[in-house]
Amino acid sequence: MSVAIVGIGRTEYTRRSGRTPRAMAVEASRAAIADAGLTPGDVDGMVTFHVNDSCQPTEVAWGLGVDQLSWANAVLGGGNLVADQIATAAAVIEAGLCRAVIVYRSLNGRSGHRLGTMEGPIEVAGEWQFDAPASWLVPPQWFAMWARRHQHVYGSTCEDLGQIAVQQRAHAVPNEHAMMRTPMTMEDYLAGRWINEPFRVYDCTAEVDGAVAILVAGEDIAVTCRQSPVWLLGSANSQGGSGWSAWDDPTAMYARTAGPQLWNRTGLRPGDMDLACMYDCFTYTVMATMEGFGLCEPGQVGPFFAEGRATYGGDVVINPHGGLLSEGYIHGLNHHFEAALQLRGQAGTRQVQDANLALVTAGGGPYGGANIYSREHP
Amino acid sequence: MTTTSDPGAVTRAPVPVPDADSAGFWESTRDGVLSIDRCTQCRRWQHPPLEACRHCGQPTRFEPVSGRGEVFSFIVVRQPTVPGHEPPYVVGLVELAEQSGIRLTGVVRAPVDAVHIGMPVEVRLMPVGGGEFRGPEFVPVSR
Ligand SMILES: [Zn+2]
Numbered sequence: 216m217s218v219a220i221v222g223i224g225r226t227e228y229t230r231r232s233g234r235t236p237r238a239m240a241v242e243a244s245r246a247a248i249a250d251a252g253l254t255p256g257d258v259d260g261m262v263t264f265h266v267n268d269s270c271q272p273t274e275v276a277w278g279l280g281v282d283q284l285s286w287a288n289a290v291l292g293g294g295n296l297v298a299d300q301i302a303t304a305a306a307v308i309e310a311g312l313c314r315a316v317i318v319y320r321s322l323n324g325r326s327g328h329r330l331g332t333m334e335g336p337i338e339v340a341g342e343w344q345f346d347a348p349a350s351w352l353v354p355p356q357w358f359a360m361w362a363r364r365h366q367h368v369y370g371s372t373c374e375d376l377g378q379i380a381v382q383q384r385a386h387a388v389p390n391e392h393a394m395m396r397t398p399m400t401m402e403d404y405l406a407g408r409w410i411n412e413p414f415r416v417y418d419c420t421a422e423v424d425g426a427v428a429i430l431v432a433g434e435d436i437a438v439t440c441r442q443s444p445v446w447l448l449g450s451a452n453s454q455g456g457s458g459w460s461a462w463d464d465p466t467a468m469y470a471r472t473a474g475p476q477l478w479n480r481t482g483l484r485p486g487d488m489d490l491a492c493m494y495d496c497f498t499y500t501v502m503a504t505m506e507g508f509g510l511c512e513p514g515q516v517g518p519f520f521a522e523g524r525a526t527y528g529g530d531v532v533i534n535p536h537g538g539l540l541s542e543g544y545i546h547g548l549n550h551h552f553e554a555a556l557q558l559r560g561q562a563g564t565r566q567v568q569d570a571n572l573a574l575v576t577a578g579g580g581p582y583g584g585a586n587i588y589s590r591e592h593p
Numbered sequence: 594m595t596t597t598s599d600p601g602a603v604t605r606a607p608v609p610v611p612d613a614d615s616a617g618f619w620e621s622t623r624d625g626v627l628s629i630d631r632c633t634q635c636r637r638w639q640h641p642p643l644e645a646c647r648h649c650g651q652p653t654r655f656e657p658v659s660g661r662g663e664v665f666s667f668i669v670v671r672q673p674t675v676p677g678h679e680p681p682y683v684v685g686l687v688e689l690a691e692q693s694g695i696r697l698t699g700v701v702r703a704p705v706d707a708v709h710i711g712m713p714v715e716v717r718l719m720p721v722g723g724g725e726f727r728g729p730e731f732v733p734v735s736r
Contacts (some may be wrong), residue, residue: 332674333607342608342641347607347620348721348728349684349698356668360686364666367710377608409671460686460696461640465666 218305219437219444220483220555220588221315222251222430228394228543231326232424237270239323239426243389247317247428248279252441255279257283258430260286260316262304264296264320264546267328270321286313293452294547295469296496296580298586301551302450304431305382315436320548321426329422331355342458354496355419357580359411361465362499366413368466373413375517376498377404379533380417380540381590382520383495387537389564394421395541423543427552447530448572448587449481462581468500470507470576481573481587485509488531488587490557490567491574495538501581505533508574532567547577551586558590582585606677608722614642617655622718622727628655629695638692660716661734662689665696669705683708685731687716699729707733 219252224246226232226239240263248255261272272287286307290296297320304316324330331353339347346352351360365371377424381404387393399417407415437444453473455462478484485508492503502516510531511519525533536542536553543549554573556562562570576585609618610630614630621628630642634651638658646653665688673680678700685701685708688694698718701708718727 320695334604334605336674337607338610339607340612344609344615345641346698347609348677348719348730349671349700350607350675351698352675352686355674356620356670360666360684363668364710367666405685409669410674412669413669423640458641461694462696463694514720520632 216272217434217446217593218308218431218549219434219446220429220435221432221440221442221444222247222253223555224248224250224428225392225545225549225552226426228255228392228423228425228545230424231324232537235270236268236321236323236426237248237274237278239424240270240275240319240428241299242430243321243426244275244279244317244319247430252429253315253430253436255281257436258315258317260284260304260307260313261271262286262290262300262316263319264290264292264300266291266293267324267330268322275319286316291549293578294298294496295582295584296374297547297577298450298575298584299452299559299577300448301393301429301431305447308433317428317430318548319426320430321545322546324426324544324546325372325424326421326564327424331419331422333472341527342584346460355414356411357459358497358499359414361461361503361580362413362497362565363494364465365499365503368432369514371502371514371517373405373415374401376400376413376418376502378517378520379498379501380404381508382525383534383538384541386535386565387541388538390542393542394423414497417540420496420539420544421541423545425543425545427545427548429548429551429555443559443590445558445590446589446593447590448483448593449477450586451480452505452584457581459580466503468503468507469578470504473584474508477585477587483587486530488572488574489570490532490535490554492575492576493533493538494550494555494578495540495543496579496581498540504576504579527567535562535565535567550575550577554588558588606722607675609726609728614644618642619726621655621657623725625718625727626657627660627716627718628660628727629691630690631656638695640695640697658689658691662687662714664701664708664710664712664714666710667701667708681705685714687714687731697729699731701731703733
């Protein structure tokens with residue numbers, strides 16, 4: 216591919232923005248356009264994904280002073296679509312349908328609708344109706360159910376999950392944009408209140424209000440931009456159909472198929488990655504997808520973190536910004552922001568030295584995908 | 594039935610909305626029988642139900658099952674984020690004896706520390722929401 220991330224933008228992340236998702240999306244988009252040294256009129260495509268609150272691409276374009284888009288798409292779906300949206304934007308550009316596309320996500324994920332909770336009266340139609348009697352209807356329950364199975368099959372432990380949470384918090388401490396910056400020990404983790412065993416509060420993402428925008432363009436524009444392009448090397452998706460109860464093996468997620476496909480397509484190996492932004496709606500998502508993408512043997516993710524292999528000086532820096540767990544849950548699009556920042560060498564005190572290749576994953580359970588980005592032109 | 598200090602909690606519990614594919618499941622539970630969708634040709638069970646078999650495309654119908662199974666995985670809900678039950682309680686993902694991979698979720702009526710993966714259980718159909726339908730719960734049984 217010869218499409219790159221040419222601009223990145225975001226709002227501050229807060230617990231109560233007091234703003235509309237549209238206003239935040241416009242701010243993040245303006246920031247991404249300015250970062251690239253372009254003008255709003257250069258943007259001819261806008262896409263987003265949503266399962267809770269969001270705003271339509273046409274509304275955001277209007278706020279940017281753009282009255283016409285060649286491509287405006289809002290897909291119903293979660294974090295599993297993030298890598299796909301950027302890769303699809305690249306494909307649209309390569310097909311000649313657009314020249315510069317903004318992928319954005321804007322939500323009041325904390326002060327507005329929170330994905331982990333529901334209030335009555337609740338009527339449940341469609342695929343989740345069978346889970347209504349047990350009130351098994353939200354992601355912190357689904358992922359905990361899968362994590363328990365992993366513990367049964369591989370002997371992984373709550374302390375293994377805790378290693379992920381503790382390391383990511385350590386990464387977030389110097390990150391001024393992160394929501395959760397107080398250092399955390401394993402004792403702190405284990406003292407966290409139970410949500411759904413085997414998950415404690417620190418196994419769950421930090422819900423926030425905010426927006427991120429990623430501006431993608433072809434080589435013709437990329438070479439003229441203010442920032443060094445961050446090239447998209449490859450992408451793979453595996454969107455499964457069996458849902459949270461019928462998936463054959465909850466110890467493995469979508470990554471078991473997306474991983475091999477990604478390495479085959481790019482000719483790269485897990486060991487080539489300098490950093491990996493692993494989608495971390497929950498700690499267990501990091502565990503299962505690191506195994507699926509081949510960063511670690513099944514059942515060994517806890518020791519991998521405990522031995523310092525997931526941080527600076529180790530094998531690969533996992534979530535140098537603190538991830539969704541500690542930086543905040545902009546539905547995974549902030550992972551792509553971080554990867555671009557790192558590959559541009561602009562991550563400040565948390566810069567991964569000589570960062571050239573980044574794996575960025577999106578989604579969990581049966582559904583997800585991943586992109587690989589490169590500092591060097593492919 | 595769950596006991597609760599909040600009398601409204603049970604009525605605010607999530608209520609399933611049947612559709613043309615699932616109506617047979619819910620009508621059967623209302624009659625006190627757990628039935629699962631099954632292919633009339635290849636005889637495989639499937640859940641969630643669909644009017645045609647996902648494997649061979651032939652028509653399906655609901656057939657009664659034993660209601661026996663094993664806990665495939667479980668969680669202990671300690672913080673109530675969805676109304677319906679009084680924490681702490683166990684939600685089990687139960688694999689039915691009829692076929693590998695056919696699983697139902699349900700509250701497991703057992704002490705939270707007693708539940709384990711592989712535990713044999715049996716279904717109990719309990720009123721849900723306003724009581725028009727019944728939904729599965731599970732109780733431990735000896736093998
Ligand atoms: Zn069939």
